[in-house]
Every structure is written in structure tokens, then in C-alpha cells.
Amino acid sequence: MEELGLVSELPINRFTDFGAYLGLASGDEVLLPQGYLTGDEKEGDLIEVFVYTDSEDRPVAVTERPLAYLDDFAVLEVKHKTSFGAFLDWGLPKDLFLPNSEMGKEMKEGDKVLVKVCIDNKTNRLIGVGKYAGFLDPAPEEFTTGLPLTGLIFDKTDLGFKVLVEDQFEGLLYKNEVFEKIEIGETRTVYIKKRREDGKLDLLLLPPNRTKYDDGAEKILKILESKGSLKLHDKSAPEEIKAELGMSKKHFKQSIGQLYKARKILILPDGIVLNSTN
Structure with a gap:
């Protein structure tokens, strides 16, 4: 069954007391249970469904989406x-x-x-x-230090955190180089520190040689790197700062002071922005 484990747009062939039977590419049918119907459907309508197997291992269609599809x-x-x-x-x-x-x-x-x-x-x-x-490959030799990649944090060991990189390679964040809280299951941008001879990657959460600031300054810097600006400044109300960043006004001022001294940001009348000249 080519639809198994995937989202497919399938036609309604017929209705029963149990729901609607949808047509599969093979010519067979799969049941979409009554609870997934609104009552407005008619024969021939196309419905986008996920197909898997029920508790008795029979194919079934649902309109819900899983956290992962076939081969994910x-x-x-x-x-x-x-x-x-x-x-x-x-x-x-x-x-x-x-x-x-x-x-x-x-x-x-x-x-x-x-x-x-x-x-x-x-x-x-x-x-x-x-x-x-068995599903992973050695990282290509042309992977160079500092290259940004997408990593899924999937395990914690005595050495640090194992990372699935680009759904294809394995890497490691060493615990003595992780200075912030990270969670298993979290997706992060990671940077290559080194490609090992076995094809696995040593990784960093920050680009190599990038200065590590305190937690508050790092949080602000990451927001600015993502959005470009932040509509907060040293005259902003404490409640505003707390709602936006989850930190006190005192901590916020200390953090932007650190970034300003490092020439990472510019403080404008209506907020702060990255310093593009630095």
C-alpha cells in the first residue's frame, strides 16, 4: 500500500454506518471512521488523510497528523x-x-x-x-569547520549530547562546551567544530571563535540574529521586558550593556538592533 505512513489526498468512494471508505491507488479501500467526518462530505470528495494501521493491524485513515511520517x-x-x-x-x-x-x-x-x-x-x-x-552516513570530507547545520538533540551521554545532523549524520556536543539548557528532542542550529576520521562530527552551539556572553545577553543576541531588531530599550517598562524576555529590567539593562560594549548592538530610541558594522 503506497499510502501507508504518508499523508494522501483520497476520494470518498462510499459511506457506511462506520464512516467513509476512501479509494487507494491500488484499487482497494481504507476506512475513515465516522468521528473524522463533519457530515458535509459527499461521494467523490477528496480528503487529505494519514493512513496507518489500527489496534488490529487493519489499514485506517485519520485526519490527524503524527509527529513523524514514514522514513522520518x-x-x-x-x-x-x-x-x-x-x-x-x-x-x-x-x-x-x-x-x-x-x-x-x-x-x-x-x-x-x-x-x-x-x-x-x-x-x-x-x-x-x-x-x-545503519541509516546514517559518514559526514562528507568537505564539511568544514564553522559550517552551520540543523541538528536534532536525541541523547545524553557522559561525554555530552548526541545530535542527528541533517537527518543523515551523527554528531556530538561536548558537555563542557554547552553553556545553556538544551532538551532531548530539541532542534538547534549547530556548527561543525571538527569532522572526525570515522565521519562523525564534533559540534558547537555557537560559531567557532564567537564570544560567549552571559545567558541574558545570549538570549537577546539570538533574538536579534533571528529578527534583526527588538522593540525594547532601557526606558521600557519592567512588565514589557518580563513579558517579552522573561527577565527583570535590571538583568535586561546589564545584558544590553554587555552587548553594547562589545559593539554587537546599537541602542536606538525605539529599540535595539544588531550592529551591522561589527
Whole structure:
């Protein structure tokens, strides 16, 4: 079934007491349960649905969206652990099953784990695969120091945080080089510090040689790097600053003072902006 694990736009073939049967590319049908219908649909209408399998491993269509589709990587929380595997919360009524044979490590309820959504060839149902290494490639040799990439934080070890880079490579943020709170499952821009001989990457949260400021100044700087400006200044009301940044006015003034002295920002009458000349 080519629609399994994906979002597809499917036509309504017919209605029953249980819902609507939608036509698949193969000529077969899949049920969209009654609870997903508004009552305004008619035969021939196209409906955008996600197709997976229900608790009895029958194909079913839903209008909800999972946290990950077929062939996607995602960090998902373990809802239930059993003797034969784990069930992961992926945002749908039926949890995603991770068999023991596909677990990359021991886990317990509440853990967040990296999996790839795959089709189990034996049962033809969607499963999570925690043995991720076989899906990854060595980083290209032309990856140079300072290159910005997208990274998914997926595990914490004694050395630091493991990162899935661009859904294709593995990297590491060393804990002695992480100076802010990061969460498992968080997506960050990361920078290459070094490509190791095994093709894995040593990573940084800041570009190499970039000065590290205190937490408040870093927060403001990241907002400015993203938006270009911030409509706050040293005359702004404390309540305004608290609502926007979650910090006191005193902390805000100290932070922008540090950035101003470093010539990273300009303080204007109506706010602050990045100093483009620096």
C-alpha cells in the first residue's frame, strides 16, 4: 500500500454506518471512521488523510497528523514498556510500536528516544526502529569547520549530547562546551567544530571563535540574529521586558550593556538592533 505512513489526498468512494471508505491507488479501500467526518462530505470528495494501521493491524485513515511520517526520524516519548517492546507517543490514538529487536538501548517509560518510522515487512505495519546507526552516513570530507547545520538533540551521554545532523549524520556536543539548557528532542542550529576520521562530527552551539556572553545577553543576541531588531530599550517598562524576555529590567539593562560594549548592538530610541558594522 503506497499510502501507508504518508499523508494522501483520497476520494470518498462510499459511506457506511462506520464512516467513509476512501479509494487507494491500488484499487482497494481504507476506512475513515465516522468521528473524522463533519457530515458535509459527499461521494467523490477528496480528503487529505494519514493512513496507518489500527489496534488490529487493519489499514485506517485519520485526519490527524503524527509527529513523524514514514522514513522520518523523530524523538518520541515512551508511553508504555512491555516484555516484547515499547509503545511510543507519536500524536495518534494508536501508539507507535518499537519491538525489542529494534531497540538501540534499554529504555523505560518517560524516556525520549530517537527512532525512524519504518514498515515491518513481516506484519506490514508501521513501527519505530531505534537502531539508527545503519541509516546514517559518514559526514562528507568537505564539511568544514564553522559550517552551520540543523541538528536534532536525541541523547545524553557522559561525554555530552548526541545530535542527528541533517537527518543523515551523527554528531556530538561536548558537555563542557554547552553553556545553556538544551532538551532531548530539541532542534538547534549547530556548527561543525571538527569532522572526525570515522565521519562523525564534533559540534558547537555557537560559531567557532564567537564570544560567549552571559545567558541574558545570549538570549537577546539570538533574538536579534533571528529578527534583526527588538522593540525594547532601557526606558521600557519592567512588565514589557518580563513579558517579552522573561527577565527583570535590571538583568535586561546589564545584558544590553554587555552587548553594547562589545559593539554587537546599537541602542536606538525605539529599540535595539544588531550592529551591522561589527
